[in-house]
Amino acid sequence: MEIIAEIEVTLMGTGVGIPHSGRAQAGLVLTADEPLLFDCGAGVLLRLSEAGFSPLEVDVVLLTHLHLDHVSDLLPLAKARWLLGERKLDLFGPEGSGVWFDQVRSLYPYLEELEVSITTVRPGDEFLLSGLKIRAGEGVHSLPALGYRIESGGRAVVYSGDTEPAPSIWELAEGADLLVHECSFPEPFIVTNHSTPRRLGETLRGSGVKRVVLTHLYPQTIGREEEMVRDVLAAIGDGARVEVGRDLQRILV
Numbered sequence: 645m646e647i648i649a650e651i652e653v654t655l656m657g658t659g660v661g662i663p664h665s666g667r668a669q670a671g672l673v674l675t676a677d678e679p680l681l682f683d684c685g686a687g688v689l690l691r692l693s694e695a696g697f698s699p700l701e702v703d704v705v706l707l708t709h710l711h712l713d714h715v716s717d718l719l720p721l722a723k724a725r726w727l728l729g730e731r732k733l734d735l736f737g738p739e740g741s742g743v744w745f746d747q748v749r750s751l752y753p754y755l756e757e758l759e760v761s762i763t764t765v766r767p768g769d770e771f772l773l774s775g776l777k778i779r780a781g782e783g784v785h786s787l788p789a790l791g792y793r794i795e796s797g798g799r800a801v802v803y804s805g806d807t808e809p810a811p812s813i814w815e816l817a818e819g820a821d822l823l824v825h826e827c828s829f830p831e832p833f834i835v836t837n838h839s840t841p842r843r844l845g846e847t848l849r850g851s852g853v854k855r856v857v858l859t860h861l862y863p864q865t866i867g868r869e870e871e872m873v874r875d876v877l878a879a880i881g882d883g884a885r886v887e888v889g890r891d892l893q894r895i896l897v
């Protein structure tokens with residue numbers, strides 16, 4: 645009998661650059677053998693603690709892009725690890741991540757003691773991390789942006805990062821067990837660089853994705869959550885389960 649290890653996803657932050665109650669900025673932890681943190685916006689460091697993760701456990705961070713609502717708590721995380729005596733951190737991110745990180749941390753000399761390995765990830769890159777197969781896809785956003793597909797034991801989880809609904813994310817999400825996709829605004833907002841329910845559902849049609857969890861919610865989504873789910877479901881048209889994510893939600897895949 646084949647034993648398939650479960651992947652656990654914990655949403656750290658389902659909010660955005662404009663604060664609203666209950667939603668920290670972007671971040672999620674995916675745990676198979678060890679936790680991988682994807683994005684680290686403001687509030688994520690506290691959410692990690694609330695979810696029971698010590699900063700010492702978070703050795704690897706993968707960034708989708710460098711907007712502040714996805715990176716604000718990265719240096720505070722590095723500092724927490726430094727205070728606890730840990731000097732190493734592995735960082736993966738899009739083009740520019742190395743320059744950004746080195747410039748910001750140069751303002752805090754003690755953080756220069758950290759050994760940070762920074763790997764630039766490009767759309768289409770595939771690599772192994774903690775026994776997981778990871779593939780990056782290109783988001784459609786206002787600066788270089790990545791989505792990630794993570795596979796283990798025949799299961800697949802996809803995180804979109806910030807993007808318009810895009811064929812590149814469809815490809816990442818094809819047949820996935822779980823897609824955590826940004827859905828910044830309800831209908832009838834028309835936006836670039838971000839997703840809205842109907843266009844997201846239409847773009848995902850035929851992908852065969854099994855479960856979609858919406859994240860990256862602007863305050864305009866307050867009270868509109870059920871309607872957003874209905875709009876995605878109506879457009880996707882192929883029986884996926886769709887829901888609006890909430891901070892600290894744990895999802896077993």
Ligand SMILES: [Zn+2]
Nearest residue numbers: 670711713806
């Ligand atoms: Zn964002």
